[in-house]
Amino acid sequence: MIKFQNVSVRYDNGVHALNDISFEAEKGEFIFLIGSTGSGKSTLLKTIYKQVNPTAGSIFINGTDLGSLKERQIPLLRQKLGIVFQDYKLLPTKNLWENLAFVLRSVGRDKREIKGLISEILEFVGLAAKPDALPRELSGGEQQRAAIARALVNRPQILIADEPTGNLDPTTSMEIMEILDIINREANMTMIIATHDKNVVNSMKKRVIALEKGEIVRDEKEATYDE
């Protein structure tokens, strides 16, 4: 599904964000990317959705080399991905329904189709009662659920999350992770979650890839945060 082959990223300022990264993720696999701030977690995620290009090595998704994609093909790649951020990145002037509809409309979905998809996903993340709420009227946990709904509404094959529980209390964090776990199991969706949250990683016992100074220092299945 996802294959990193000797991937390195060096920024213009000379910083080596990733150094010779290689790993594979199968369809339906749930992976935690862990590591301290600046270890390269976010950069690794950005290379998957081509916000950052590797300076060496190759990344394959479903056998397609991302390096061979033309600029006009990048939107098609991104339509297969769902992306969740720590700061949610919801549109502040649009309500919850409009935030989701905006995503679907901007990828050319039909209005009737949009209605069904949004109702279904809001039901799933437990926000069916709040379609008219603006993001500021939602709690942190609800905002993150809304962000997850937005990432999932276009039915992606892969979900990428960058510190999805970074701004949430432990209970809400576990709720969010439960939602992701259900999606992973029920939809067989591949997930790569970058996190610092030890509790979350330790309680879920999924595959863990640990990064340090841009290098993989550990790759274990059913693992915990610490060795």
Place this chain on the structure above:
Amino acid sequence: MNKTLRLIDYSISEAIESIRRNGYAGLAVVSTTAFTLCILWSFVMVSVAAAGYTDRQVDRFEISVFMKVDSTLEDAEALANKIKALPGVGKVTLKQKEEEWENFKIKHSYLDAGGLPIDTLPYAMSVQPKSPEDTVSVAEAIRKLQGIDAVFERQEFYTKILAISKVIKWAGLIGAAVLFFVCAAIIGNAIKLSIYARRLEIQTMQLVGATWAFIRSPFIYEGMFFGACGAVIGAVVVILGNNLISSNIRTFLKMTELLQSPMPGKTVFWGMLLCGVAIGALGSLNAVNRFITRYASPGESVNE
């Protein structure tokens, strides 16, 4: 609804939303665009009028040839054939004495022309060179022929007129081109503000895989709307202004030919509307491309 229709539907509704949010800023853009388009179109009209004037003058380049008073009709016809055979000659028109005499009497009615004989008028002909530039050489060649009393060409006058007219035409065209880009820059600037206000939406769209058309087209529609509004206001001003000139100034200045309106009101309206829409689309496309390239280019290396 297919994807193209959905794109149009989406773009129009997003553009309307953005125009509504722009409020007074939009009004400022429309008024500035109207002003610039007025100047631009005035340049275009002056330029077209000058071009028309030039073309009309070129058609009038002619050499007047007067034969000696004692020449006969046969002499005149023979000379006309000789002139026709000269290099650079386009057309030769032999003027009939009787007709010229009647014209002379009408033009100079204050003279007691009735008592003069027709024979006092010489045979005359007008010669049109193939090209205005040939006037002098053709006139010189005619002068060398037998039986000629006088040859008149107004090469110097027409050359000056042509030169002035060409300067006006080119200045108008260059001015119009410059103003076209100035206008596009003004609209582009307004769209830039709109893009900046919606940068989070653009970034979100990029992340969820919105295509080139879905990201850009709402801004292009917005720019086209501003351009069209500015053009309609500008067209009303230009048409009214032109009518004012037609009804007043032209009466006093006997330059009717140069001041003649080169295009009817309908042409001005549709021309300006088309121009405004094109400028709006171009300005917005440029602005949105620059924004995306600078701030949110997919695949661009960015610092964490």
